[in-house]
Amino acid sequence: MTPQPNGNQRVKISADSIRAVGDAPDFTADVTVKEIEPGLNDYLIRIDLKERTSPAPIQINWFVPIVDIVGKWHPTIGPDRSLTANWATTTQTYATLGAPVFTFFSSEDKNRHTFALSDAINPISIRTQLEEEDSAANCRIVLFDAPWPQIKDYEITIRIDERPHPYHETISTISQWWSAMPPYRPAPVPESAYEPVYSTWYSFHQKLTDKEVEANCQWSRELGCKTVILDDGWQTEDNNKGYAFCGDWGVATSKFPNFPSHVANVRDLEMNYLVWFSVPFVGPKSKAWQSLKDKTLPKAAVGSAACLDPRFASVRQTIIDCYRTAIEEWNIDGLKLDFVDRFTAENPVTPENETADMVSVPAAADRLFTDIMTQLRALKPDVLIEFRQAYIGPAMRKYGNIFRAHDCPNDATSNLTRTIDLRLLSGNTAVHSDMVMWNPRESVEHAAMQLWATLFSVPQISVKQDSIPGEHEQMLREFLTFWIQRKNLLMKGRLNPVQPLDLYPSVHVENDEETLSAIYQQQHIAQLPKNSGRKLSIVNATHKPQVHLDCSKIKTARELRIYNCLGEEVNRAKISNGDSIQTIAVPSAGYAIADA
CATH class of the missing domain: 2.60.220 (Chondroitinase Ac; Chain A, domain 3)
Structure with missing residues (x-):
């Protein structure tokens, strides 16, 4: 006989579940439970710090009996969904990384225990640790484990859902719960966000020319793509990858002698045009380096590049002005905003010429993107904004209307898994595949596997017309035709x-x-x-x-x-x-x- 989920035990969180980590100052905690319906409860937790102060870490613990539970899921889990033992790693979530939701599911794909947090902006550590002594999962949330502004009190709601619904439906209801909150109201999603995309990244990398990009736009448009994303390389004469030249964001004129004219040529094909930016990076070979190098996060970005600190008003304004200029002067339709998850929680820097006006990096990033989108939508109401996994939580849905799977070139299994993981939590935000590529010497059937893996997302194609055999082109044309004919079913069914x-x-x-x-x-x-x-x-x-x-x-x-x-x-x-x-x-x- 199959045991009842969690036996007769119901998870409970009380004031005794909340305690300081280390030598935190004295505080009090109050827990109010609201039953939404049987098996669905909201725990409103109020923490009083007694006086206005920068809070020290506080943790909340509860236990979930492992009864009819075979695995777990969260938005950044990767391929291992097992119930790992007590050396399990801690998952970090904040505005620009992941989302604070965990699901335990049964062998029949039923929800057994899902929890989610109302605070998806501030840094929170989450750990679900299997306790060997009593075969239970110790669910632990750590608050304030990062630089915080001074506060006197704090509230957070933990929603716990133990209703035995299909796991994917339970995750979807969490997405709806967040979407109904004013701080996380999702951005509007124009129909153009659901159109197949041609991307220049895997097909060109940084070796771009206007004529070759236009030729492949013409070709991909005939196949069914209605958007092009111009990726890294347009802003630098250097083709050695890396980000040493990021920060100025001027067009490399050797590649694009007249960029607005080039954009107009592509838009004349009735294609939307998006341009890539690595949002936080400033490199030592850029002109902007001297004025910005002291306003960067302590943690390095990639190679010699640094990551801008959004806690400075001048940094936020520099980024906003850059994107306004791109939309206004080039008449493009949107932006691919990359590396947003590098806005990590850090101790503040202290340059001599400016004082940061915020303490929390994730909160500053939230303010930055709020201001970006307010201004960009005033210029172009249907502006398209792409974010990449894993900055795909409820806060990011406020700004972006496209979420793309994390890079997985020539890896069909990862593209499938990542796009489905995104679909579970993203509501009506358009989920896109990672850019599809394959070896031209591959069999046509094996090449097609790369495309079938993207079936339940908007496909992004990144191969050149002159680099694949004719049989591969016929297969690609057939796939896109198949997908477009069923777009409404695949994207909204x-x-x-x-x-x-x-x-x-x-x-x-x-x-x-x-x-x-x-x-x-x-x-x-x-x-x-x-x-x-x-x-x-x-x-x-x-x-x-x-x-x-x-x-x-x-x-x-x-x-x-x-x-x-x-x-x-x-x-x-x-x-x-x-x-x-x-x-x-x-x-x-x-x-x-x-x-x-």
Whole structure:
């Protein structure tokens, strides 16, 4: 008999759960519990520091019995979702890094215990440590473990959800909870955020020319891309990578002799134009270095570059002015803002010529981006802003309308996992894949796997027309056609990614008109959703020429048309009602369709 989730024990947080870390000054804590519905509780915690002071670390602990729990999930977890023992690492969250939410799930993908914090701006440390003595997870939150301004009191709500709903639905409700809070109201998402993208990064790196970029924009537009992102390299004559020249953000005229004219040529193709900026970096070879070098965080950025400190008003204004100029003078449609997670919590610097007007780096970053977006939206209401995983929390949804998976070149498994992880928490914010690339000598089926991994996100393509074989181009054209035809289903349908512990061996999506199931792992048996005559698509994103389907919910027999990855019909098959498990021959990287 399967034990009840968490036995008869309900998690409780009380004033006794809250204590100082080390020799913190005296304080008092009060906990008020509000039951939203059975199994869903908000714990409002009020901390009184007795006097106005910079708070010392305070921790909150509670225990979750490990009963019918097989794994955990949080937004920056990576591939290991196991229940790691008491040497588990601490997860840091703040405005520009991750999001304060953890989920424990069962073997049947049900939520067993999810907790989330109302404070997604300030630095908070979270640890879920398995205690060997009693097989329980010690959930620990540490507040004030970073530089803070002086305060007298502080409030935070911990929402704990133990309702046995599908894990992905539980995570989605946390996203909705944050979205309803005025401090985290998400940015509007124009439809253009859902259009396929051509990116110059993997295809060009820093070796850019206006004519070659325009040629590949023309090509990708014909394939179905409606946005281009000009990545690193446009701002420097140096092509050796690194960030020593960042900070001035002037166009390299040897590459783009007339940048506004170049942008106009691309926009004439009816493509949106976004430009990359590494937000915090200033390099020693930039002209800006002398005026900004003393207003940088103690922690180095990359190589010789430093990371600007947003606690200084002059730093914030410099960044804002830069982006205003780009939007106004170049007539671009948006920005790709990179390395935002380098705004880490640090002790303040003390230059002689200016005093910082803020103490907390994450709070200063929040103020910076609030001011950026207020001014940019006044210039262009539908401005597109891309942020990269892992700066993808509720605070970042206020500013960005595109969240992209973290870099994973030529790595289909990571692109799938990262885009699905993003989808779980991002609401209507457009989730994009990392830029797709592959070796031109790869088989066309294996190359197609890189694209199928992006199916449930907006695909970003980063290969050159003259670098891939004609067969690869045909496959790419077919994939984009397939994706565009189903865009509304894929981006706005009801998503069900199964088995998070195993990195989503199949993913399903449905709306009132159609369903789609994509299978990513060989030998996995994918349960098709109840179809009721709706259009059905099945994608075989594995290296085997067959898929295994649980058809127990299919009430009527369906005829399938089978296609290879080039879009050529190669066979027909039937799904029989009444037979639970069926194996259907579908080419590797191919797909099957049953019409409504």
